[in-house]
Amino acid sequence: MAATDAYSNADVSETNAQVDVTCGPLLNFKNMDVTPSSSIWHGSVLIVTKPGQRQPRLYLRQAGPVTPDPALIQAAANTQGVTIYGLRLFEDPQKAFWRFSITLPLEDYEVRWSYTIPGLRYPDGGEAHSPWDFVVPSRTQSMRLMFHSCNGFSVGTDMEAWLGPNLWKDVLRVHAQKPFHVMIGGGDQIYNDGIRVDGPLKAWTSIGNPHKRRTHPFDNNLRAACDEYYFANYIRWYSTEPFKEANGRIAQINIWDDHDIIDGFGSYTDHFMKCSVFRGIGGVAFKYYCLFQHHIAPPKSTYTTDAPQTMQAVNGTAGADPRQLEDTFVLEDQAEDNSWIIGKRPGPYVEEKSRNLYMRLGKRMAFIGIDARTERTRHQVNYPDTYDLIFSRLEQEVVAANGEIKHLIVLLGVPIAYPRLAWLENILSSPVIAPIRLLNKRFGLAGGFFNQFDGQVDLLDDLDDHYTARQHKRERRIFIQRLQEFSKAHSARVTILGGDVHLAAIGRFYSNPKLGIHSENDPRYMVNIVSSAITNKPPPKAVANLLARRNKIHHLDPDTDETLMDFFDGQPGGVDKSASWNKVTMPSRNYACITEIEAAATNGDTAQQNGVSLPIPKDGHSPLHTGESTAGSAHLAADGVGSTSTLHGGLNVSIRVEINPQNREGAAHGYGFSSMLTT
Structure with missing residues (x-):
C-alpha cells in the first residue's frame, strides 16, 4: 500500500x-x-x-x-x-x-x-x-484463474453477426458456481484501431505518399485529439455490460498487446515504426494502459514533435511538456509495487521501459507476465537483458518460497507452441508480390490486401508477431530452454498462456519420445493454453482447418518436440465450427478456466489406475499422459467448475467455447483436460 x-x-x-x-x-x-x-x-x-x-x-x-x-x-x-x-x-x-x-x-x-x-x-x-x-483464496489454496484475450472487435466487423461481449455472461455464470480469484488479460483488452478509421488519425492514414506519412508531425493538437480518443474508447468499452460487471467483481491482471495501441504496433518495418505519429500514439496508449489496466499514475507527459524535450526518453519517461501539465495533476514519486519487473531501457518505439509482472497466485502457484509489446520490433520480442531480469526475479522468488511453488504460469501475448506458417511468410514477402504492391500504390489494386501504414501485405504484421516467425526462432528457442531449465531445477510445472490468434487450441512442448521420459518426470512438458478471442470474431472455418493440417511434429531442438493436442472431440452444441476431422483448432469465441486439482476422483480418468502411467507414445499426436487421454467434452473439468481428477496436485483446464454468437446469453460448450505436476 x-x-x-x-x-x-x-x-x-x-x-x-x-x-x-x-x-x-x-x-x-x-x-x-x-x-x-x-x-x-x-x-x-x-x-x-x-x-x-x-x-x-x-x-x-x-x-x-x-x-x-x-x-x-x-x-x-x-x-x-x-x-x-x-x-x-x-x-x-x-x-x-x-x-x-x-x-x-x-x-x-x-x-x-x-x-x-x-x-x-x-x-x-x-x-x-x-x-x-x-x-x-484461503491461505492454503492456489488461485482459480480465468484467462482471456482479444476482448474487442476488429475494424469492419459485422456487428449484426457478432453481438457484443456476450461470452462474459458465461464467465459470470461460472464465477457464480465456483468463483474465480483472478482474471488474466493476455492482451488486446481493448481495441483502439478505430482511431485510424473514424478517429483523429483518419486524415493521416489517408495520406498517399509514404514519405509524407512517415514525416508527418505529431504536434500537441494531434496528441490532444488522440488522447481524447483513447480515453473515450476506454470509458465506452469498460462501461459495456457484461464486461463492466466482471471488472468490478473479479480481480484483473493484464499485459498489453498491439490492439491496446493500434493493430500491428511494433511489427511494421523499422523505418516506419520510428515515425512521429506511431511514437506519439504509443505514448498516449501507454498513459491509459497504466491508468485503466494497472491503476498506476502515468508519465507526466507524452511525445510531441513541437516540444523538443519530449522527443528523447529520459530514464524511461519522456521529458515533460509544460502544455500537457496545464491545470493537470499527475501523482509523482510513487513507490513501485513489488509485482513489477521493469526493463533497463526504453523500448524502440514506445519511449517507456517495459513493465513485466511477477506475482504469487496463492499457496503453490506463481505467475510471470511478459510485456511483449513495449520492446517489440519486427526482429525481436524482448531485449535479452529483460529475459535476464525476469529469470533472475523468478529464481529469487522460487528459492525464497522454499519449495512451495509447484506451478509457474507464464503469460505471453501470442502463442508459442503453434503451427508454423513459414511457407505463407515466404509467399507474402517474395518478389512476386512487388508488382502487385506497385499497382496498389498507383491504382489502388487489391486495396484490402495491403495495410495502410507501411504498404506491406496486411497479413504480414500478424505473422511477424508470432514467436514461430523465422526472425523470432532463436529468441523463442532460448526462452523455452530457459523455462525447461527452471522446471528441472525446481520441480515446478510450467504452463504457458497465449492469445491473439482468435481461435482455441492446446499446444505442448515435450521430450522427444526417443528419450523414454514419462510426462510426469519430464521438465520439457509444457502446455500452451491458446485462448482467443473472448469477444472478437474468429477466423473462417477454412483458416482453422488449414492450421490443423499444418499441425506437424516440430523439433525445437534435438531433445524437444512440439505439436497441438487432440482436444475438441465434437462440435460445440452440435454447431459446426470446423471440419469433423479437425480436433486441434476451434474457431469460435472462447475463454479458459484453470484450477488446481484438489483431490483424486473416485471414478475419474480411467486411463490411470493406482498411479500407472500410459506407455510413452510414438509422437505427440497421441495423448502424452492420462490427463490428456480423457480430454474433451466429457472430462471432469469441461464445465469450468470441476476441480477433481486422478492427477492430484496438477491443473484442470477448461476452454469454454461459444455455441452461437447470436445467443445473447453467451451459451457455451466446455472442453477439458488435466495437466500434471512434475515428480
Missing part, C-alpha cells in the same frame, strides 16, 4: 458525499506476501470521476466464507469494516482517476469480501445501490 493511501475505521455514514463517476469500479490484483505464518493479499479498485470531486471513499467488509459454515459466517458478521480513502492518480479539466489500495490477510477459509463507494452516481443519474463483491 502506498504511503499516501489511507485506511480508517470511520463509519460509512460519514462518506455520503456524491461522487460523479464515469467509469468503474475496476478491481485489480497486485500481489501476495507469503510467509510461513501469514499470507497477505494486495489489490486495488479504480474509479474515474468528473474533475473537482471531493476525495472519494470505499467501504470494505468481510461478507463471509464462500462455503457456508455457520460458525464462520458468525465470525465474519462480527468483523468491523474499514473505510479506504481514494488516492488521486491523475486529474485534468475533463476527468480524474482515483485508486483505493486494498490489503487483506488471508484466512484458513476462502472469503468473500464486499465493498461500496458511498455516493457513487453514474452519468445517467443512476446510483450504485448494490455492493460489489470479490473472492480471495
Whole structure:
C-alpha cells in the first residue's frame, strides 16, 4: 500500500458525499506476501470521476466464507469494516482517476469480501445501490484463474453477426458456481484501431505518399485529439455490460498487446515504426494502459514533435511538456509495487521501459507476465537483458518460497507452441508480390490486401508477431530452454498462456519420445493454453482447418518436440465450427478456466489406475499422459467448475467455447483436460 493511501475505521455514514463517476469500479490484483505464518493479499479498485470531486471513499467488509459454515459466517458478521480513502492518480479539466489500495490477510477459509463507494452516481443519474463483491483464496489454496484475450472487435466487423461481449455472461455464470480469484488479460483488452478509421488519425492514414506519412508531425493538437480518443474508447468499452460487471467483481491482471495501441504496433518495418505519429500514439496508449489496466499514475507527459524535450526518453519517461501539465495533476514519486519487473531501457518505439509482472497466485502457484509489446520490433520480442531480469526475479522468488511453488504460469501475448506458417511468410514477402504492391500504390489494386501504414501485405504484421516467425526462432528457442531449465531445477510445472490468434487450441512442448521420459518426470512438458478471442470474431472455418493440417511434429531442438493436442472431440452444441476431422483448432469465441486439482476422483480418468502411467507414445499426436487421454467434452473439468481428477496436485483446464454468437446469453460448450505436476 502506498504511503499516501489511507485506511480508517470511520463509519460509512460519514462518506455520503456524491461522487460523479464515469467509469468503474475496476478491481485489480497486485500481489501476495507469503510467509510461513501469514499470507497477505494486495489489490486495488479504480474509479474515474468528473474533475473537482471531493476525495472519494470505499467501504470494505468481510461478507463471509464462500462455503457456508455457520460458525464462520458468525465470525465474519462480527468483523468491523474499514473505510479506504481514494488516492488521486491523475486529474485534468475533463476527468480524474482515483485508486483505493486494498490489503487483506488471508484466512484458513476462502472469503468473500464486499465493498461500496458511498455516493457513487453514474452519468445517467443512476446510483450504485448494490455492493460489489470479490473472492480471495484461503491461505492454503492456489488461485482459480480465468484467462482471456482479444476482448474487442476488429475494424469492419459485422456487428449484426457478432453481438457484443456476450461470452462474459458465461464467465459470470461460472464465477457464480465456483468463483474465480483472478482474471488474466493476455492482451488486446481493448481495441483502439478505430482511431485510424473514424478517429483523429483518419486524415493521416489517408495520406498517399509514404514519405509524407512517415514525416508527418505529431504536434500537441494531434496528441490532444488522440488522447481524447483513447480515453473515450476506454470509458465506452469498460462501461459495456457484461464486461463492466466482471471488472468490478473479479480481480484483473493484464499485459498489453498491439490492439491496446493500434493493430500491428511494433511489427511494421523499422523505418516506419520510428515515425512521429506511431511514437506519439504509443505514448498516449501507454498513459491509459497504466491508468485503466494497472491503476498506476502515468508519465507526466507524452511525445510531441513541437516540444523538443519530449522527443528523447529520459530514464524511461519522456521529458515533460509544460502544455500537457496545464491545470493537470499527475501523482509523482510513487513507490513501485513489488509485482513489477521493469526493463533497463526504453523500448524502440514506445519511449517507456517495459513493465513485466511477477506475482504469487496463492499457496503453490506463481505467475510471470511478459510485456511483449513495449520492446517489440519486427526482429525481436524482448531485449535479452529483460529475459535476464525476469529469470533472475523468478529464481529469487522460487528459492525464497522454499519449495512451495509447484506451478509457474507464464503469460505471453501470442502463442508459442503453434503451427508454423513459414511457407505463407515466404509467399507474402517474395518478389512476386512487388508488382502487385506497385499497382496498389498507383491504382489502388487489391486495396484490402495491403495495410495502410507501411504498404506491406496486411497479413504480414500478424505473422511477424508470432514467436514461430523465422526472425523470432532463436529468441523463442532460448526462452523455452530457459523455462525447461527452471522446471528441472525446481520441480515446478510450467504452463504457458497465449492469445491473439482468435481461435482455441492446446499446444505442448515435450521430450522427444526417443528419450523414454514419462510426462510426469519430464521438465520439457509444457502446455500452451491458446485462448482467443473472448469477444472478437474468429477466423473462417477454412483458416482453422488449414492450421490443423499444418499441425506437424516440430523439433525445437534435438531433445524437444512440439505439436497441438487432440482436444475438441465434437462440435460445440452440435454447431459446426470446423471440419469433423479437425480436433486441434476451434474457431469460435472462447475463454479458459484453470484450477488446481484438489483431490483424486473416485471414478475419474480411467486411463490411470493406482498411479500407472500410459506407455510413452510414438509422437505427440497421441495423448502424452492420462490427463490428456480423457480430454474433451466429457472430462471432469469441461464445465469450468470441476476441480477433481486422478492427477492430484496438477491443473484442470477448461476452454469454454461459444455455441452461437447470436445467443445473447453467451451459451457455451466446455472442453477439458488435466495437466500434471512434475515428480
